[in-house]
Amino acid sequence: MVRRSLAALLLVAVIVGYVVWQRPEEPVPPPAPPKPVVLEYADGSRMWSVGEGGLQPMVVQRVLKEMSEVSVPYDSLVARGGAVRTTIDAKAQTTAAAVLGRLVARQQGPDGSYSQEELNAGMTAIDPASGGVRVYLPGFQWDQDLAGGVAQQPSPGLFQPFAGVRDVGEGQVTPLDVTATYATLAAAGVERKPHLVSTVTGADGSLRYKAADTAKPVIGEHVVDRITASLKDNAMCNGVACMPYAAPWMVGYTPQLAVTVYVEKAGAVNAGLPRVIWQEFLAGFAG
Structure with a gap:
């Protein structure tokens, strides 16, 4: 009797095991769709949002990099949703892009030839009162950030005003570095760390990050x-x-804005181009 009971139990166990083995695996749930994440200009207007096709513009990449540096990684924001208010001024950025597009971007004629040698340029502008980056234009190549990524050798006179005052200009610099240095003069000698992220808010409106004043x-x-x-x-x-005599660089400032232009491969023929770009930007932004 005991042997029959054990045999019956063994048979039941085998049948149950077979049924469980035959049962199809639970389907893997699809990944959660990304939550709405919007990058905004300083005035709250839309700059970029998750889901846009194509490559991320370099200014967007720079903003996302800065978010990681301040411990608000992009992935965590995508998981929850939210908004990133940048310091970029929509009018200033648009004006700068229009000036560079007209004066620097190569124009192709009807015969397929280009009107000038291949040039590229980067431009940055900083609000001296806050350190907020108002303009960040990395140039016309997707793999080369001339605004704050690729360091260049400064021309001999670029930091001449600081001689005997402050030790600056050692080694290669980016336009963002140069602008931040001159923004210190525009701010009456007060240095502030340049930044592109003003605030980060969650989808529920909670404040996740706010840029601190780094005045020194x-x-x-x-x-x-x-x-x-x-x-x-x-x-x-x-x-x-x-x-004006620091080609291929041009830098200057008003109490409201410090601006730097760098033109790659300007050479002797286009030595005056950085100054023209700088002047036309200021005129267009003020107009």
């Missing part, structure tokens, strides 16, 4: 006043503090 006095106001007055004296600057 580094140059005396009387020294700044002397440097600024000297830079304004140049007739080519039209009353604005600028360094």
Whole structure:
């Protein structure tokens, strides 16, 4: 009797095991769709959002990189949704892009030839009062960030106003580095770390990040006043503090904005192009 009971139990176990083995596996649930994430200009208008096709613009890549640096990784925001308010000024960015597109981007004629040698340029602008980056234009090549990614050798006179005042200009620099240095003069000697991310909010409206003020006095106001007055004296600057003889660079500032232009492969023929771009941007932005 005991043997029969054990045999019956064994048979039941085999049948149950076979049924379980034959049962189809539970389907793997599809990954959760990304939540809405929007990158905004400083005024709240839309710059970019998750789901847009094609490559991410370099300014977007730069913003996402900065988010990771401040411990708000992009993946975590995609999982929950939210908005990133950048410091980029929509009008300034659009004006700068239009000027570079007209003066630098190669124009192809009806015969297929290009009107000028291959040039590329980067431009950055910073609000001296906050360190917020108002313009970030990396150029016309998807794999080369001339605004803040690819460092270049500064021309001999680029940092001349700081001689004997502050040790700057050692090694290669980016336009963003140069703009931040001159923004210190525009801010009466107060240095601020440049940043592109102003705030990050969750889908529920909660504040996940807010840029801190990094103000640090580094140059005396009387020294700044002397440097600024000297830079304004140049007739080519039209009353604005600028360094016009630093090709292929051009940098200058007003109390509201510090701006740097760098033109790659400008050479002797296009030595004046950085200054023209800089002046036309300021005129267009003010207009």
